[in-house]
Amino acid sequence: MLKYEIHPDYPETEEIIPILQETFSNSGTTIYKIRNEVKIIDFNGKKLCIKSFGKPNIINYFVYSFIRASKAKRSYKNSLTFLKHGISTPQPLGYAEYYNKKGFLVNSYYISIYEEHDFTMEEVFQKQTADKVSIIKQFAEFVYEKIHKQGFLHLDFGGNNILVKNNNGLYEFSIIDLNRLKSNKNISVKEGLYNLKRLNGEPDDIALLSRSYAEIKGSDPNKAILLSARFRDNYHRNRDFRRWFFKPIKKFFMVK
Structure with a gap:
């Protein structure tokens, strides 16, 4: 059927x-x-x-x-x-x-x-991309103004799910892989930073993202940086454990 x-x-x-x-x-x-x-x-x-x-x-x-x-x-x-x-x-x-x-x-x-794009945010964070600081700052503004401010949380918000186009130094972001989306009317700084925990990058780059996001929200940037680092550490630790623990179970229960 x-x-x-x-x-x-x-x-x-x-x-x-x-x-x-x-x-x-x-x-x-x-x-x-x-x-x-x-x-x-x-x-x-x-x-x-x-x-x-x-x-x-x-x-x-x-x-x-x-x-x-x-x-x-x-x-x-x-x-x-x-x-x-x-x-x-x-x-x-x-x-x-x-x-x-x-x-x-x-x-x-x-x-x-299929949407043409110049690169993904994963590439921005993992490579020495030209204009990286500006891209990260513009991305922080996009996340808050376009997504979180409207009450949406993308639950698979990794760098490869964020497409980027360069329009003469003004960067346009497009989001993919939207099968897991949550609506929450009022998203706090804490919830917003937690939503960014899947993004992988050098500590300085993630700190810049966290600082920029907090400043847009009018919150303490130093607290945001510490909070973001904790969220990311916990996420990666829990993810590694889940993969180790559930891998044999998933294999057993996969539909043939």
């Missing part, structure tokens, strides 16, 4: 749905593949970015089939929400969900326009 939704402004996208699984398997360029796979595929004159979500573990196999919206559907809906609030994200085109005869979700895809 197939369920899908196509953006009403892009009805031609529906043409790929009957051949989506075959097209994804046999064509395109893979730009990411770990648990999920992301491909750039040229279709009907458009450069599409299609994400195939990996097989869930046995618990999520049930949850995504009968209780909670699939990651593909949430990616589509959350992207529409971001655009509605003036937050840049690649144009969403639709999603597709494939179910077996028993009604269990076996595969899902999110489809968007």
Whole structure:
């Protein structure tokens, strides 16, 4: 069984749905593949970015089939929400969900326009990017003014999920991987800094980001730097432990 939704402004996208699984398997360029796979595929004159979500573990196999919206559907809906609030994200085109005869979700895809960009925030933090200080300061302003001030928390807010374009020294940021999004009307400095804990970079760069964010909020920048460092240390420590502890369990419970 197939369920899908196509953006009403892009009805031609529906043409790929009957051949989506075959097209994804046999064509395109893979730009990411770990648990999920992301491909750039040229279709009907458009450069599409299609994400195939990996097989869930046995618990999520049930949850995504009968209780909670699939990651593909949430990616589509959350992207529409971001655009509605003036937050840049690649144009969403639709999603597709494939179910077996028993009604269990076996595969899902999110489809968007591929967005050209100069680099990601991961590259800004990990390399000696020209104009790094200005980029980080502008990014801090973007996060507060566009995302946190409007009450949104991106729960997978890592550097590779932030695309950057250079417009003559004014940097434009576009957010991807939106299947996990939380709304919170009033986001405190503490919550905002906690939301940035996944960003990896040199201590001085992260300190600059934390300081800039706090100053925009009118808070103590020194406290923000210390708080941010603690959040990041705890996050990485907990992440490493979870990977070590849950890896064999996840392998056992993965749907075959």
